[in-house]
Amino acid sequence: MVELAATMRAEAHLPERSLWREEVRATVALAWPIVLTNLGQTAMTATDVLMMGRLGPDALAAGALGANLYMLPLIFGLGLVTATSPMVAIELGRRRHSVRDVRRTVRQGFWLAVLVALPIWLFLWNAEPILVALGQQPDLAAQAASYVHTLQWAVLPFYLYLVLRSFLSALERPGWALVVVFLAVAFNVLANWCLMFGNLGFPALGLPGSGIATTISSLLMFAGLAVVVTRDRRFRRYRLFGRFWRSDWPRLGALLRLGLPIAGILTFEVSIFNAASFLMGLIGAASLAAYAIAIQVASLAFMVPMGIGQAATVRVARAFGAGDADAVSRAGWTAYALGVGFMTLTATVMVFQPQLLISAFLDPADPRNAAVARLAVGFLAFAGLFQIVDGAQAVGVGMLRGLHDTAVPMLFGLVGYWGVGLPLGVLLAFPLGFEGNGIWVGLCAGLAVVAVLLLWRWLRRHRLMAQP
Numbered sequence: 279m280v281e282l283a284a285t286m287r288a289e290a291h292l293p294e295r296s297l298w299r300e301e302v303r304a305t306v307a308l309a310w311p312i313v314l315t316n317l318g319q320t321a322m323t324a325t326d327v328l329m330m331g332r333l334g335p336d337a338l339a340a341g342a343l344g345a346n347l348y349m350l351p352l353i354f355g356l357g358l359v360t361a362t363s364p365m366v367a368i369e370l371g372r373r374r375h376s377v378r379d380v381r382r383t384v385r386q387g388f389w390l391a392v393l394v395a396l397p398i399w400l401f402l403w404n405a406e407p408i409l410v411a412l413g414q415q416p417d418l419a420a421q422a423a424s425y426v427h428t429l430q431w432a433v434l435p436f437y438l439y440l441v442l443r444s445f446l447s448a449l450e451r452p453g454w455a456l457v458v459v460f461l462a463v464a465f466n467v468l469a470n471w472c473l474m475f476g477n478l479g480f481p482a483l484g485l486p487g488s489g490i491a492t493t494i495s496s497l498l499m500f501a502g503l504a505v506v507v508t509r510d511r512r513f514r515r516y517r518l519f520g521r522f523w524r525s526d527w528p529r530l531g532a533l534l535r536l537g538l539p540i541a542g543i544l545t546f547e548v549s550i551f552n553a554a555s556f557l558m559g560l561i562g563a564a565s566l567a568a569y570a571i572a573i574q575v576a577s578l579a580f581m582v583p584m585g586i587g588q589a590a591t592v593r594v595a596r597a598f599g600a601g602d603a604d605a606v607s608r609a610g611w612t613a614y615a616l617g618v619g620f621m622t623l624t625a626t627v628m629v630f631q632p633q634l635l636i637s638a639f640l641d642p643a644d645p646r647n648a649a650v651a652r653l654a655v656g657f658l659a660f661a662g663l664f665q666i667v668d669g670a671q672a673v674g675v676g677m678l679r680g681l682h683d684t685a686v687p688m689l690f691g692l693v694g695y696w697g698v699g700l701p702l703g704v705l706l707a708f709p710l711g712f713e714g715n716g717i718w719v720g721l722c723a724g725l726a727v728v729a730v731l732l733l734w735r736w737l738r739r740h741r742l743m744a745q746p
Contacts, residue, residue, distance in 0.1 A: 297604075297608060298612070301605075301608040301609060301612045302612050302616075304593065305586070305589055305593055305609065305612050305613055305616065306616070308447070308592060309586045309588075309589035309613075309616070311452040311453050311456040312447060312585040312586075312588050312589055313582050313585030313586065314456050314585075315443065315452065315456045315459045315585070316581035316582075316584055316585045316588075317578065317581045317582075318456070318459035318463050319459055321463045321578075322462070322466045323345060323492075323577075325467050325470055326341065326345070326470065326491075326492060327341065327342070327345070327571075327639065328638065329470050329471070329475075330342075330485065331639050331640045332475075333474070333484060333485070335564070335567050335646060335650060336418070336421070336563065337484065337485060338567045338570060338640075339559070339563045339566045339567045339570070340418045340419075340421035340422045340485065341421075341422070341485055341488070341570075342566055342567065342570035343409060343414060343419070343559060343566070344405065344423065344425040344426045344429070345425075345429075346551070346552040346555040347402070347408065347409060347422065347426060347552070348402060348430065349548055349552060350545070350548060350552050351398040351401055351402065352398065352433060352436075353541075353544045353547075353548040353549075354544070355394040355433070355437055355541070356440060356544065357537060357540040357541025357544040357545065358390050358394055358534070358537035358538065358540070358541045359387050359394075359437050359441050359444070359537070360444060361387075361533050361534075361536040361540055362383055362387040362441050362444035362445065362533070363444035363447055363588070363591060363592060363595075364591050364592075364595045364679050364682060365532065365533065365536060366383050366384070366444065366445060366449075367448040367599070368598060368682070370448060370449070371595060371596035371597065371598060371599020371600045372599045372600070377515060377516055380448075380516055381516050381518060381520075382526050382529045383529060383533070384441060384442075384444075384445050384516070384518050385521075385522060385524075385529075386529045386530040386533050387441035387444065387533065388438060388441055389525075389530060390441075390530065390533055390537070391434060391438050391440075391441055392434065394437070395433045395434040395437060398430070398433050399430055399431075399433065402426050402429075402433075403427065403430065405419075405422060405427065406419050406420055406422070406423035409422055409423065412556050413556070413559075413560055414556065414559050415559070418559070418563070421485055422485075424484075424485055424486045425485035425486060425488060425489050427489070428489030428490045428493065429488070429492055430489075432492050432493040432495075432496035435493075435496040435500040435501075436496040436499070438500045439458075439496065439499040442503040442504065442506075442507055443503065445513075445518070446503070446507075447588060448592055449512075449513075450592065451512065451513075454506045454510070455503060457502075458498075458499055458502035458503055458506070459499060461498070462495040462496070462502070463495070465495050466491050466495040469490070469491030469494060469495065470491045473487030473490055473491050474491075475487075504519070536682060536684060539684035539685045539687070539688040540679065540684050542688035542692070543675060543684070543688040543690070546688070546691035546692050546695045546696060547691055547695055547728075549695075550695040550696065550699055550724060551573060551721070553700055554573075554717050554720075554721060555573075557703070557704065557707060557717055558714055561707070561714055564650050564653060565653055565713065565714045567650045568651075568652075568653035568654040568714070569657060571635075571639045571640070571654045571657075571658075572654055572658050572660075574639070575635050576628075576661040576664075579621065579628075579665060580668060580669075580672065582617070582621070582624075582669075583617035583618075583668070583670075583672040583673050584672050584676075586616050586617040586672075586673055586676070587613065587672045587673040587674075587675060587676025587679075588676055589613060589676075590609060590610060590613035590676040590680060591676045591677070591679045591680045592680070593609035593680065594606055594609045594610055594676075594677055594680025594681060595680040595681075595682075597609055598680060598681055598682075603743040606680075606681070606740075606743060607743075609677075609680070610677040610736060614674065614677065616673075617669045617670070617673035618666060618669050618670050618673070620669065621665040621668060622665070624662075624665050625662040625663065625665035626662070628658045628659070628661055628665065629658075629659050629662040632654070632655045632658040633651075633655065635658060636651055636654045636655065636658070653714060656714075656715060657714060657715075660718035660721075663722055664718075664721060664726070667722070667725045667726040667728075667729040670729040670732070671725060671728045671729040671732055674732035674733055674735075674736060675687050678732065678739070681739060683735070686735060687732060687735065690728050690731040690732060690735070693727065693728075693731070694724045694725070694726075694728035694731065695724045695725075696724075698720075698724050698727050699720045699721055700720060700724070701720070702719065702720040702723050702724070703717040703718075703719065703720020703721060703724075704717075704720070705720075706719055706720060707720075
């Protein structure tokens with residue numbers, strides 16, 4: 279507390295412009311490794327999709343179905359364990375050298391990872407009947423299930439990795455997570471090449487081989503960070519794995535109270551994109567494959583504002599824990615400007631250079647891909663249009679998360695994604711005959727509603743904090 283108070287007194291004597299410059303520097307320094315780590319994590323899925331495209335349009339469509347079914351419960355659990363980061367950050371804002379409370383939070387994050395993985399495994403094991411019940415073609419459902427049955431075992435090591443990554447981010451030391459994830463991505467590329475296509479003497483397993491590759495890569499990610507936090511002198515003093523079996527029900531309850539709304543808004547957001555995937559499957563395999571390409575490009579771009587939002591959570595939470603309202607404001611608005619500004623640039627590329635992006639996934643000159651490529655051009659134009667509001671809502675929810683404000687944003691997500699976005703998309707796609715384009719318009723509208731509501735919530739909290 280003495281060091282923190284001294285830091286706050288020193289900052290109070292800096293000119294306002296210098297404080298904003300320092301905030302930009304600190305946010306960028308924290309955000310860029312997180313952004314690259316997010317990109318690395320997404321690169322695993324992108325690698326899978328890229329290689330599935332080489333198996334043919336049907337394999338790409340089936341892989342997209344399986345990946346979307348996998349992501350729905352995965353994101354819910356991700357939201358739960360992500361609560362580790364703001365809890366640790368606020369504690370460090372109160373007491374910079376806190377050890378015991380940080381350790382308690384991280385250990386219960388591990389517990390939560392194990393508890394949530396068990397029902398997810400059970401759900402994913404029934405992938406084929408679930409997809410058939412959702413109206414998907416039986417042959418595509420069977421192929422998708424073969425992929426999910428090998429991919430599902432990546433859930434637990436991925437969650438354990440996320441807990442450790444949240445710990446490092448809250449300490450504003452995200453560099454090791456970046457190193458580990460990019461080593462895992464390189465391994466995933468090699469493993470996919472071997473197990474999907476039968477190279478280097480391995481059997482050609484097709485889609486199931488991709489799931490095995492990602493599972494092993496996730497194990498390597500967790501193992502890599504586990505080595506870091508037990509060997510690096512800056513982290514080993516926390517003894518995160520010591521007496522792992524000891525329960526701490528109050529701390530676990532606190533994680534759940536914070537994490538459930540985070541899981542809720544993430545699930546509402548991701549599930550509307552999953553629902554869009556299933557609706558594309560009802561339109562046809564070409565629409566589904568084109569959607570898989572467009573959403574993969576959009577997802578890669580989204581990793582940047584998502585990472586900036588995660589950095590905003592840490593910066594806002596540490597200022598909030600220290601009781602510094604001005605620092606909270608600077609942290610939030612700096613992240614917001616960075617996130618929205620970046621997504622404006624990516625929107626321009628998607629709208630004006632779609633062919634360049636599509637060629638990374640399939641050969642547009644191949645007659646078999648003509649229908650998919652044509653649809654993907656239009657879908658990327660719509661994806662470009664929602665980039666700005668998507669970035670705004672990603673950073674906005676991170677800013678509010680730093681204030682431990684998660685319940686109301688969850689309700690905003692429910693209203694925007696499922697009250698506006700999905701019904702509008704279904705109406706435009708089927709009764710009005712706009713098909714895939716109508717679904718994309720619904721997605722854009724839902725994201726815009728959530729972005730506006732989150733901004734209103736931040737402004738309201740900002741005014742309340744500014745009052746003496």
